[in-house]
Amino acid sequence: MVSFFQNLVNALQWGSFYALIALGYSMVYGILMLFNFAHGDIFMVGAYIGFFVATGLLALTVSGSIALPGWLVLLLTIIIAMALNSIVGMLVERIGYRPLRDAPRASAAITGLMIGIILETGNLALLGAQRLSFPPLIATETYNIAGVNVTNKKIMIVGVALFLMLVLHLFITKTKWGMAMRAMAYDFAIIPLMGVPINLIAALTFGLGSALAAAAGILYGVAYPILDPYMGILIGWKAFVAAILGGRGSILGAAFAGFLLGFIEIFTATIFPSTFRDLIAYSIILIILTFRPHGLFGEAYSARLRL
């Protein structure tokens, strides 16, 4: 029983990353009907931006220009990196996707793959193949609650992830911009006639998704402090699976499926030999999709942003 709760905690942390990244896939699909395959690499860029912001802030702290405690550095890092990475996301949209908006879907899909490769190899060319070690901003504290080991990092990661999802939810349901996004997801053709600036909204969608990816990247750096240019590929693909599993274009579905994927992975590794983890985990997902081909929260023949 203790190990069940321990794994529950493990799965919550692991699922947070999938959920945050999957949201980016899902929002873009909901509004523009395309899968942004570069999203995993945008997550990687976010982690690297976070690394440089954090290192810079730490250097300032050490030199005595400013005196900041570690948690504040982390908070600032998350905010600054989210802002910077949203610019990266908007640039990707402007350069890679907007010129192809009326092109066949396959062209847009391979654009994403190419941008992904450009980001990976660009990083490799700029920074070299050496791994970067994400600076430990907060000291790890381990709490033992009835035999379950929980660290302050785990609590922070899950907390920040849930908080950001809540903020996104409020933004989409309560603000005018959110209303414009929902409108655009509802009908792409009519909405410009109503005076909604679709280019701006498309850029905003990419910006929001990338900001979430940056937050995921930094949290990832806190939990798994080794950054490399290819870190976004596998987690990006798996988060994409979560987005599909949640139901294409469904925000709630993506968040839920992200956590679900984390649970399935962790618990298959617990129950079965860990060698077969992904084999069994993704077979389960295949079975779920066989019975619910539009995902858990998806509807047939519709790509509306459902909230």
Next chain:
Amino acid sequence: MKKSQLLLLIALMLIATVFISACGASGPKTIKIGINAPLTGDIPKVGEGTKYAAEMWLDDINKDGGLDVGGKKYKVELVIEDNESKADSATKANTKLITQDEVLAIVGPQSSKQAVPAGEVANNYKTPMISPWSTNPNTTLNRPWVFRAAFLDPFQGVVDAKFISDEFGFTKAAVLYDVASDYPKGLAEVFKKSWEDLHGAGSVVAFESFTTKDTDFSAQLTKIINSGAEVLFVPQYYNEVALIVQQAHELGWKGPIIGSDSWGSAETVKLCGSDCYGSFFSTHYAAAGATGATKEFIDRYNAKYGYVPDDVAALTWDSLNLLKQAIQDCGKITGDIAKDRQCVRDALANIKNFPGITGNMTFDDQGDPTKCAVIVKISDKGEFEFYKQACP
């Protein structure tokens, strides 16, 4: 009319090219040696160590005015190819080195993941190859043209199991390894077998795995901690070591963590930090406490590149010197590449008690050296310290 003239011209040029190149081959002035190293990819630090050691070795040769073979000086040229730490790129690099660059012999690739498939290529093309760092038996198995400077996985697994039993008196061990990579998989299996030979069946209480690129090991580690294991054996590369050790401690692991020679990179402590202090691993050489030629190499390398060389650099150095010895034992370079390669291979196989900086080496009939292993402790300052010597 015009077309046939053109064809004739091309044919003449081709014949001329063949004739010229045939003439040029009669007296070669350079010896080409290929280096197949992971300059980019998963373990770039390994590639860097390889390159630096090779360049230092070449500097020495150039200082003497070339390599002296049978009283004649030859210029030595290194052809360095990047294998991106991928198996397919390593075989491509080997094929290019052998067929296109026509190197006399190859040093590399380093990790077994690349050395096993690349060794196949070298053996098929009958080109001598020395893998400095690979410890998987399959690299040299039934391949008369492939040698290595490191000891074998089985030997390390046996030594580690013995060391843990003698040092701590434990009877229950856990293993966490990458099932998709040749090196950790081979080592984990040999460790399991020798541990169970010592303590009976079922004494490896958790035998958990993951696949390359995984970063979250919480499920496996939770299983390991609940299994009641006293020691954790992690035969992984430095990037995974840091993640595994940190996560193990966060999940409440208290026992010692033991690794293999893949830990022996300068990056391990840099990435892992204080979590790795107090851990042990088996390896080929330890920089701290080195004497004689080993110390001289370490000091020179440190002065030139600004950090203490890891085992990859030391083994690459030994491999190149083994090759140098073999070429010199050959007595002469004929210029017929197939003949020269055959001669170098035979000379390598006959080397006895070669004084390497990682220990004295003699090749057995599989091309594997007989030599001792070192147990290294990561000190409380994060330095690699010689702890014990373990011989087969």
